[in-house]
Amino acid sequence: REWHLNDFDMGRPLGKGKFGRVYMVRTKSEPKYILALKTLYKSEIVQSKVEKQIRREIEIQQNLRHPNVLRLYGYFHDEKRIFLMLEFAGKGELYKQLSKHGCFTEKRSSRYIDQMADALMYLHGKHVIHRDIKPENLLLGINGELKIGDFGWSVHAPGNRRMTLCGTLDYLPPEMVEGKEHTEKVDYWALGVLTYEFMIGNPPFEDRNSVNNTYRRIAKVDLKFPSHISTDAKDLISKLLQYDPQKRLALSEVLRHPWIVKYRQKGVVRESAT
Numbered sequence: 234r235e236w237h238l239n240d241f242d243m244g245r246p247l248g249k250g251k252f253g254r255v256y257m258v259r260t261k262s263e264p265k266y267i268l269a270l271k272t273l274y275k276s277e278i279v280q281s282k283v284e285k286q287i288r289r290e291i292e293i294q295q296n297l298r299h300p301n302v303l304r305l306y307g308y309f310h311d312e313k314r315i316f317l318m319l320e321f322a323g324k325g326e327l328y329k330q331l332s333k334h335g336c337f338t339e340k341r342s343s344r345y346i347d348q349m350a351d352a353l354m355y356l357h358g359k360h361v362i363h364r365d366i367k368p369e370n371l372l373l374g375i376n377g378e379l380k381i382g383d384f385g386w387s388v389h390a391p392g393n394r395r396m397t398l399c400g401t402l403d404y405l406p407p408e409m410v411e412g413k414e415h416t417e418k419v420d421y422w423a424l425g426v427l428t429y430e431f432m433i434g435n436p437p438f439e440d441r442n443s444v445n446n447t448y449r450r451i452a453k454v455d456l457k458f459p460s461h462i463s464t465d466a467k468d469l470i471s472k473l474l475q476y477d478p479q480k481r482l483a484l485s486e487v488l489r490h491p492w493i494v495k496y497r498q499k500g501v502v503r504e505s506a507t
């Protein structure tokens with residue numbers, strides 16, 4: 234069906250995404266749905282020459298259905314703007330929780346990584362590489378479930394698009410730092426970085442003062458753990474942060490890893506990844 238801006242009651246702003254703002258809105262007609270309406274300005278999209286990327290992101294996200302992937306229900310536009318009807322995530326942005334707590338407990342981190350691995354298995358099953366996994370792109374549903382919210386850099390595998398290195402380098406694997414061909418295995422590396430950051434509060438190869446040194450530390454896999462990290466957690470992270478993409482632990486193995494299994498919510502039935 235065709236949607237228009239006047240189908241919605243406007244709520245409060247939820248955040249400033251890239252290229253535009255996101256508002257909490259509700260449909261006027263029954264059943265009243267709450268969703269996150271993202272506005273993208275056509276002028277900005279044209280100026281930044283990202284039209285193709287936005288089209289790809291819409292096309293990818295519209296066809297994804299997974300409990301840990303934020304839904305894109307549809308979109309519409311007027312002469313100046315494009316409007317995206319995105320799923321409303323009841324508990325907001327994960328990185329705000331991470332900065333509020335500093336870091337998460339092993340149990341909370343393990344449950345998030347369990348959900349991430351499930352979502353990534355689903356995406357890779359559709360030959361979608363995310364390529365931009367980081368706390369800023371994750372949202373939390375009303376029951377605290379994790380939702381991957383952004384596909385700005387996802388491509389159909391295998392990708393080797395030269396990407397402008399905007400944003401953090403912390404999640405880049407060696408093969409992308411070295412501009413080599415990359416596959417879905419870049420997401421395995423990022424999953425390792427994410428696990429580390431959830432538990433320690435900062436990414437493993439970060440050097441706040443020098444971008445070059447972050448590159449160097451990534452290429453060297455210069456991985457150090459604080460003493461309080463459990464052996465199981467260190468084992469999983471080390472098996473994901475392997476220089477050689479082929480050596481990285483497969484997602485199916487992540488889902489069976491002791492550090493993931495021991496914290497898995499009892500009685501939670503996992504929808505088998507289709």
Ligand SMILES: O=C(Cc1cc(-c2ccc3c(-c4nc5ccccc5[nH]4)n[nH]c3c2)n[nH]1)Nc1cccc(F)c1
Pocket residue numbers: 247248250251255269271287290291292294305317319320321322323324325326372382383384
């Ligand atoms: O730009 C994004 C990603 C994106 C998602 C969001 C976003 C931001 C916030 C929310 C929220 C939300 N819930 C909250 C609850 C409390 C406080 C804040 C909250 N934000 N729910 N859903 C959201 C979605 N901003 N940007 N997707 C996109 C872009 C272009 C094309 C396309 F198909 C998708």
